[in-house]
Amino acid sequence: MSALDTSPTGTRTAPRAPVPDDSPGPGTAAPPPGQFKALAKGMTKELVRDPMALFFSVVFPVLLAGLFVAIMQLTWAGGPYKIAVVGSGTQATELRDALGDGSKVTAVGSPRGAPEGTEAVVAPSADGDTLRVVTDPESPSVVSALRDALPQTGWDGREVDAIGTDGSPPFEPMPFVVPGVLVFALMSLALSATAGTLVSLRANGTLRLLRTTPARPQAILVSLLPARGALGLALLAVAGAVATALGLLTPLSGLTMLLTTVLGMWLLMAVGFLLGGTLRSPELTNAISGLLTPLLLMGSGVLFPLELMPDGLADVLSWNPVALLGDALRHDVSGGVTRHQQWLDWLLIAGTAALLTIAAVRAFRWDTEKKN
Structure with missing residues (x-):
């Protein structure tokens, strides 16, 4: 019999097209169970074995953070800052007295106005829950210094609402x-x-x-x-x-x-x-x-x-x-x-x-x- 089949009547028929192989080939086969887990484990080992990648991803940013903090302590964390606590109520008087030790900030001035050289003006709300602060843009860390001083004065937990004299939020x-x-x-x-x-x-x-x-x-x-x-x-x-x-x-x-x-x-x-x-x-x-x-x-x-x-x-x-x-x-x-x-x-x-x-x-x- 020839390569071309014949029908029962002897009529030649076209060769049959091969049946496509549905089995997945290399790179397209369905992955066996746990394959992705094994791949991920291997890639994790590849990452762990690369000390430079881990250094620049973890250690170096931490060192950079420490450098930034050190720079801030040298350049931004001045003080004690002079602040004026304005207001004639009990809250203002108590805050002015509490900040009088000069450890972080020193309360100066009176209800009549802030003296020359004042880096911030603080006005407690009537209930004392909020401290409204107007700061000098040239003293960017005065707000941080004020926040740090409040726990030592018994005024911790107060919300500090700060703004610069130029209308911009103070940089912290x-x-x-x-x-x-x-x-x-x-x-x-x-x-x-x-x-x-x-x-x-x-x-x-x-x-x-x-x-x-x-x-x-x-x-x-x-x-x-x-x-x-x-x-x-x-x-x-x-x-x-x-x-x-x-x-x-x-x-x-x-x-x-x-x-x-x-x-x-x-x-x-x-x-x-x-x-x-x-x-x-x-x-x-x-x-x-x-x-x-x-x-x-x-x-x-x-x-x-x-x-x-x-x-x-x-x-x-x-x-x-x-x-x-x-x-x-x-x-x-x-x-x-x-x-x-x-x-x-x-x-x-x-x-x-x-x-x-x-x-x-x-x-x-x-x-x-x-x-x-």
């Missing part, structure tokens, strides 16, 4: 430093511990080798996220504990800080995957990350306040995604100076993260060899 160092260090840590996690790791895995052929296994390509890439997500949440827990100890964070604002951090991690991880999936050498990745980090920190109001820049430039820079992340986090801490509504920060961060995620997926390459 710690509400600025805590969100800034958290942003820096998350940025380092995305650039050093994600982009750098991805390029190394592509360069040494690990990702290409994993694609020959039954593992789904999506599972291979997503397996990098659990360890980094856990590390990011650990960084948030440390920052939250510090903020709570300083009286800057409440349970409700802690929940919104969690949401902000999750959105920020999405944004920065998308950047990490975009760089890690397109750059060809670990050396180039480290160079670009080393250049991007200080530019983003200084140009986003995370490392230095945007208020130190010209107004026009500060307004423009306040809309970049990293600046929006810092702004959203400062909404969550008491005394944080913000520029935009938090819901707007969240919306723009999520929108930018979605666009970067799409770009990272489309541009991703599984190895570092240049295609002809």
Whole structure:
């Protein structure tokens, strides 16, 4: 019989098309149970074995925070500050007497007005629950000094409603430093511990080798996220504990800080995957990350306040995604100076993260060899 079948009547028929093989091939097979767990465990070991990634993601931000605090103690924490407690009621008199020791702030003046050289004017409300403070912009830490002095005077727990003589909120160092260090840590996690790791895995052929296994390509890439997500949440827990100890964070604002951090991690991880999936050498990745980090920190109001820049430039820079992340986090801490509504920060961060995620997926390459 020929290769072509014949019908019972002898009529030749066309060859039958082969039945398609529905069994999944390499890279498309359904993963066996526990495969993702094994992949995530392997990627976690890869992260733990990289001391530089852990150093720049965890240790260096903590050292930076300590440096910032030391600088603040030397440059901002002056005093004792001269404040004028105005008002003729019992509350004003008691507060003026309580602040008379001069340890942090020294009460001067009288109901008739504040004398020359006064850094702040304080007016207690009738019930004493709120202290309205007008500060000199040239003395940015006077509000912090006042907050520190209140527990020693028996006036702790009072709300401090402060504003500068120029109408702007007074700058308080710690509400600025805590969100800034958290942003820096998350940025380092995305650039050093994600982009750098991805390029190394592509360069040494690990990702290409994993694609020959039954593992789904999506599972291979997503397996990098659990360890980094856990590390990011650990960084948030440390920052939250510090903020709570300083009286800057409440349970409700802690929940919104969690949401902000999750959105920020999405944004920065998308950047990490975009760089890690397109750059060809670990050396180039480290160079670009080393250049991007200080530019983003200084140009986003995370490392230095945007208020130190010209107004026009500060307004423009306040809309970049990293600046929006810092702004959203400062909404969550008491005394944080913000520029935009938090819901707007969240919306723009999520929108930018979605666009970067799409770009990272489309541009991703599984190895570092240049295609002809």
